[in-house]
Amino acid sequence: MNHKKEILRQAIHATGIIFVIIQPLVGVKNLILLGLVAAIIGEIIYQYDRRHCIPFFSWLLRTCRRDSSERGFIYYFLGLTLTYSIFGFNIPIANAAIIILTIGDAASTIIGKIYGEHPLPYKTNKTFEGSIAFILLAFIGALTQVNPLTAFIGAFIGGLVEAYTPLEDNLTIPIITGIGMYVASTLIL
Structure with a gap:
């Protein structure tokens, strides 16, 4: 995938921060429902798009897809939904975790693809530059929700998970x- 397409993909990824912004307005239960509905609608569009052209959505899916079988958007919405389901009792932590995903992951990919020159040990498709961008920007974002030590711990853990997890x-x-x-x-603390 070329850099322009990857930047578009990650810009869309970063829009998940909207969940954090609207959370005080709609509440956790409605946010969980919204995430599930988005995942279901996304899957319906994905399946329909396999046989038909849907204005805007077909272009978006084809432009942002890394490979023909990818369904990252489903995991994305499920990740948001599960986070609020698990941590709904502690909204600052739930919001910080979502910010770490949306901002950190997007930053690591964009910076890593454009400026990355030093591969990580044992994971040569990831770079130090991307991981540092993840940790730094995720930390800054998480600071809007939690104290500095908690934000740093979350950003650092997120950077490690993003760099080394074999899972989605x-x-x-x-x-x-x-x-x-x-x-x-x-x-x-």
């Missing part, structure tokens, strides 16, 4: 960072 990072980043921040805020 749209699920693992917000859930694992949420757990890390919750443990840190409960035991350490």
Whole structure:
């Protein structure tokens, strides 16, 4: 995928921060419902698009798809939904975990693809530059929700998960960072 397409894909990825912005207005239960509905509608559009051209959506799916079988958007909405389901009792941590996913993951990909020159050990398709961008921008974003130490712990854990997890990072980043921040805020702080 060329850089322009990847930047578009990651810009769309970063729009997930809308969940954090509207959360106080709609509440956690409605946000969970919205995430599930978005995943279902996304899957319906994806399936319909396989046989028919849908104005705008077909272009968007083809432009942002990394390969023909990818359904990252489903995992993305499920990651948002599960994060609010698990951490709905602690909204600052849920919001920080979503910010870490949306901003950190987008930053790591864009910076890593454009400026990355130093591959990570054991993961040569990821770079130090991308990982540093993830941690730095995720930390700054998480600071809007939690204290600096909790934000740093979440951003650092998120950077490690993004760089090294073999699983779908749209699920693992917000859930694992949420757990890390919750443990840190409960035991350490």
